[in-house]
Amino acid sequence: MRRLLLAAGLALAVLGVAAPASATSHKRDVRFATYNLSLNRPAEGLLREHLANPGVDDVYRRQARNVAEVIQRAHPDVVLLNEFDHDPEAARLFAQNFLAVSQNGAPAQKYPYRYVAPSNTGISSGFDLNNNGVVDTTPGDQAYGDDSFGFGLFPGQYGMVVYSKYPIDYAAIRTFQLFKWKDMPGNLIPTDFYSAEEQAVLRLSSKSHWDVPVRVGGRTVHFLVSHPTPPTFDGPEDRNGRRNHDEIRFWADYVKSARYIYDDKGRRGGLKPGAAFVIAGDQNADPLDGDSYDGAINQLLDHRLINSRTAPASNGAAEASALQGGANATHRGDPRYDTADFADTAPGNLRADYVLPRVGLPVRGSGVFWPVRADPLSRLSGVYDPVWAPVNGFPTSDHRLVWLDLAVRR
Known part of the structure; x- marks a missing residue:
């Protein structure tokens, strides 16, 4: 029965519709997700301005409503958003004006806990x-941008934010x-x-x-997030x-409690041995294709403490690869696992976004929000179109939301 329920959940997921919790999971399951949603803007303060006025009908607000709908339909419990310009007020406005308001009939999502911190992008x-x-x-x-500590046209461009339905242990964040x-x-x-x-x-x-430690009942799960x-x-x-290789390596060493690591408060050492964790983010690295240095992502996929056996997949990604052709035709990787639509550039579509749990955390389901074109929800992923050029050429993003359901004991 469990296998049948899981298969049903995955069938819904690959069509672009996140299966309801009752169909795929037990009451103790928690959905972790990552989404590079391209809510970066060309000038400082623009994101806050756009999110403060959701009723304006322009390409920027339409994109914000679209990415909010993707999140609502996937309904993650804990989610990392990449490419969200650093601005605590913008993070609040997105939660209040977009996620907590139903988009096209999708269920509104309320996240009482969030975390945002400065980014190296755009810092001279x-x-x-x-x-x-x-x-x-x-x-x-x-x-x-090239001369900054991380590429950005202004401080905080392409930043990150974490939203959670479960309490965040703010005092323990590193x-x-x-x-x-x-x-x-x-x-x-x-x-x-x-x-x-x-x-x-x-x-x-x-x-x-x-x-970012998240308290799920009586257990803490360390949400380890980045965007190399x-x-x-x-x-x-x-x-x-x-640099991408070593940014990915950081988490591989951190979960092994490497002593050379120090945080921004000067505290040394990595994660406490035995602690539960989930690594998430746009890692910008495919295990077989693209331009990665020396199989960078395999530092995580082959790690003895990381469960990479479940690879979130979608029928939409496989369909896109076949329809777009080009570089995709020469790829070695299975296109079902792609999470980014780079068909208009040389690499082709790639698996770039990951949710990777610690070994021992049972995986109940997974998916990539990439609907096939026959699915009405494909309007949310779309294909590259110049009309969306101000927001990266897509109605949402060139990346897709990736999720994983984990059984976290309470």
């Missing part, structure tokens, strides 16, 4: 990190925004590209790494590919 380093001969300190242009790349033993810094002075200040995380840089937009030195 004071150095010429792209080696173009100029230290750019003027926010708003490409060169400024952030690693300031951790230096050089302090990771065996790091992959291209020392022939960065000067000694630059290597001394470079931060590992292109946004940040957060350990894409392994592209560089040169033969592969500085972004190398």
Whole structure:
């Protein structure tokens, strides 16, 4: 019976409709999710302005309503949102004006707990990190983003936020925004590209790494979230590919309680041995295809403490790969597992977004919100269209929401 229920839940999920809890899970199941929803805006303060006025009918509000509907239809209990400009007020407004208001009949979702913190994106380093001969300190242009600790046209662009229906242990949160790349033993810094002075200040995380403890009944689950840089937009030195690899490696070491790690308050060490955790985020790395450095994501997928046996899938991703062709036709990976629609660029569609639990946390169901085109909800994923160019070319995002149902004992 359990196998039949799970199969039914997955069948609904791959069509783009998250199965109701009664169909797929036990009362103790918790749905964890990650979603790069492209709620980044081209100028500081614009996201807050857009979310404060939900009734305006323009491309920005339509996109915000669409991504809110995706979240409502997937109804995660704990969710990481990538590419959400850093602004605590914007995070509140999105929850209040969009998620808590039904979109097209989808069930409103209320998240009484949320967490947002600063990002390295758009923070000037004071150095010429792209080696173009100029230290750019003027926010708003490409060169400024390249010379920042993490690419961004202004401080906090492409940030993150966590929403939760379960209590967050705010006092126990750990952030690693300031951790230096050089302090990771065996790091992959291209020392022939960065000067000694630059290597001394470079931060590992292109946004940040957060350990957000969530209390599920009597148990704490550490929600380990991040958004490593894409392994592209560089040169033969592969500085972004190398950084992506080491940003992913950080969690692989953290769950093994590595002593070299220190957080932004100076506390040393990784996760306490035996602690429950879920790693989530747009890792910008596919296990078989794309531009990753040295199989970066396999540091997590092959980790002895991480359960990667369940790979969330969708029929919509398989259909998109076949219809779009191009680079997809040469991919080695199974297209059902793709989570990002990059058909308009060289890599093709990839598996980039992950929800990975600790070994021992039973997985009850999983899915990727990528409806097939015959499904009415495919309007929420769509295909690249210039009409959506101000918001990344899609009615929601070029990424898809990925979810996993876990049995968390209470």
